[in-house]
Amino acid sequence: PGERGRYTRVVLKLSGEVFGGGRVGVDPDVVQAIAREIAEAIRQTGTQVAIVVGGGNFFRGAELKNRGMEQARGDYMGMLGTVMNCLALQDFLEKQGVDTRVQTAITMAQVAEPYIPRKAIRHLEKGRVVIFGAGAGMPYFTTDTTAAQRALEIGAEVVLMAKQGVDGIYDADPKSNPDAVRFDTMTHRELLNRGLKVADSTAVSLCMDNGMPIVVFGLFDGNIARAVSGAKIGTLVSR
Numbered sequence: 448p449g450e451r452g453r454y455t456r457v458v459l460k461l462s463g464e465v466f467g468g469g470r471v472g473v474d475p476d477v478v479q480a481i482a483r484e485i486a487e488a489i490r491q492t493g494t495q496v497a498i499v500v501g502g503g504n505f506f507r508g509a510e511l512k513n514r515g516m517e518q519a520r521g522d523y524m525g526m527l528g529t530v531m532n533c534l535a536l537q538d539f540l541e542k543q544g545v546d547t548r549v550q551t552a553i554t555m556a557q558v559a560e561p562y563i564p565r566k567a568i569r570h571l572e573k574g575r576v577v578i579f580g581a582g583a584g585m586p587y588f589t590t591d592t593t594a595a596q597r598a599l600e601i602g603a604e605v606v607l608m609a610k611q612g613v614d615g616i617y618d619a620d621p622k623s624n625p626d627a628v629r630f631d632t633m634t635h636r637e638l639l640n641r642g643l644k645v646a647d648s649t650a651v652s653l654c655m656d657n658g659m660p661i662v663v664f665g666l667f668d669g670n671i672a673r674a675v676s677g678a679k680i681g682t683l684v685s686r
């Protein structure tokens with residue numbers, strides 16, 4: 448599956464920054480647009496979709512550290528921020544008629560289920576979208592790394608990284624470098640060696656060590672459906 452037939456089960460990584468529409472907090476219009484794309488992708492393909500949501504629109508531990516906070520405490524704030532994004536996405540997905548469950552790595556029973564991998568798989572098999580919140584529950588980690596880990600644990604075939612403002616991996620920053628060239632494919636090793644800031648190195652090396660492919664592509668314009676159906680889109684990082 449993939450490369451390029453339809454995937455059976457995927458993990459979709461959405462960065463928190465998108466959810467804020469460029470500001471702190473959640474922009475409901477943006478989340479609604481993302482939910483529509485996800486719902487459409489599921490309708491078209493029937494692929495099982497799990498989602499890891501970032502939290503950069505609220506807090507990043509590293510930024511709080513720069514402003515004098517202890518990193519681990521800032522990281523917990525970052526993880527809590529991801530949960531608000533999960534709830535917003537859940538709301539708009541349900542409005543699209545998609546059944547969802549949120550599972551969090553930090554227990555908050557009134558709000559979401561705890562992360563239980565086997566239960567997550569059952570939800571997916573029943574056609575529910577599972578949204579993973581609170582990252583990995585561990586400071587010093589990122590939601591990119593969480594996406595890689597969850598994909599491995601629940602048996603997904605690929606990590607789909609939907610990005611805003613960029614449609615794949617380039618050999619230089621395309622915003623500041625008009626000659627930057629986009630890769631159609633590359634290896635994890637190449638991505639690490641080039642030091643490109645697409646995903647953090649922990650996430651990429653976890654995928655590399657376990658043979659988990661990553662597709663980096665531009666969010667919106669129906670691209671989630673294309674990525675889920677295994678179409679050639681963005682950059683495929685694989686062995």
Ligand code: UDP
Nearest residue numbers: 463501502503507508522525582583588590
């Ligand atoms: N975070 C963490 N452990 C995790 C996931 C996230 O400590 O397993 C914290 C970290 O401070 C991070 C913040 O949560 O900066 C928001 O997550 P991330 O930066 O990955 O979100 P994104 O960049 O995708 O919006």
